[in-house]
Amino acid sequence: MSTPQIVLSDPVHLRAEIRAGRFDGPTAGQGGDALQANLVILGADDAIDFLRFCQMNPRPCPLLAVGEAGDPGLPLLGRGIDLRHDVPRYRVWRDGELDEEPTDIAGLWRSDMVSFALGCSFSFEDALCSAGIPVRHQQAGRNVPMYRTSIATRPAGRFSGPLVVSMRPMSAAAAIEAVRICDRFALAHGAPVHLGDPAQIGITDIMRPDYGDVPVVAPGDIPVFWACGVTPQAAIAAARPALAITHAPGHMLVTDIPSARADRILMGPGDLAK
Structure with a gap:
């Protein structure tokens, strides 16, 4: 702990x-x-x-x-x-x-x-905060929630596996602004890979992340998902x-x-x- x-x-x-x-x-x-x-x-x-x-x-x-x-x-x-x-x-x-x-x-x-x-993706969170977009896991002193998805990575030699994503819940208006901000951070995963319904990328319950902590979701929030650098850990397991x-x-x-x-x-x- x-x-x-x-x-x-x-x-x-x-x-x-x-x-x-x-x-x-x-x-x-x-x-x-x-x-x-x-x-x-x-x-x-x-x-x-x-x-x-x-x-x-x-x-x-x-x-x-x-x-x-x-x-x-x-x-x-x-x-x-x-x-x-x-x-x-x-x-x-x-x-x-x-x-x-x-x-x-x-x-x-x-x-x-x-x-x-x-x-x-932690690298762009300072920019989100500066734009007034709440980063709820930071505010709560928690780790970001991360999930294995149904999206497959492209294999290379021995390495393959599912895409892992991190999730930050926010309002729809904040999500639109987050896309604009994060698109500038190509070396920090860039813009989100998915917004909205988690089931569309194979996530059955956002309150049960595969890694990290349970998210803090405010009324009106939508889930916003970014590609995550834990993806290689799934590939290492495979x-x-x-x-x-x-x-x-x-x-x-x-x-x-x-x-x-x-x-x-x-x-x-x-x-x-x-």
Whole structure:
């Protein structure tokens, strides 16, 4: 069980608190406007197929950075990042089965491990809040609700599985504005993939999410669904690699990159100093 967390707006300070074991909760609303990232770590034998899976499914798996084999750093995303320590909670998968959820993976690190950082929808929540759109799981201090859908991803090698989505309930007017805002965040899953009736994408009950916490739904809200970076975890369960490490749903790597500038920095010329 995660302990209550204060809001830390500086990503460097937040990662230091995580590394020191003083922060272990969901990162929604943390790090200010910093780009947040999903994490997948695989052995080199599985890395090529997973890279192809990301390329085939860019909406749920927007690729931010790929690490060098054996290197726990991702210097493109932040100075001093160490993936063995800087995520509040991890998931360890053995032969496709969830084995444990540690807060540090230094003891599991191997010289052949390749790290993948993927965009996260938490990165646009600061923009939603700035536009006056309530992000109800943040307001309630909860993790975002996430669901497996009936929509299939495009397979690549051993990796395949259902699209996973995150959901944020809001008014219809707010949903229209959210589409406009989130379309600018291509590296954070972009615009929603579905609005309204959950049954149309295979979700039978939004009050029973597959991951995260039960949603807070206000009168008049409609459910709005975004592609989610937990999608690779469903693919890992299907591919059954001997060892895989991911973030725990909602517990992200918080980078040094401002979300509003992420496309320019990561998809074209530029660096953190510009």
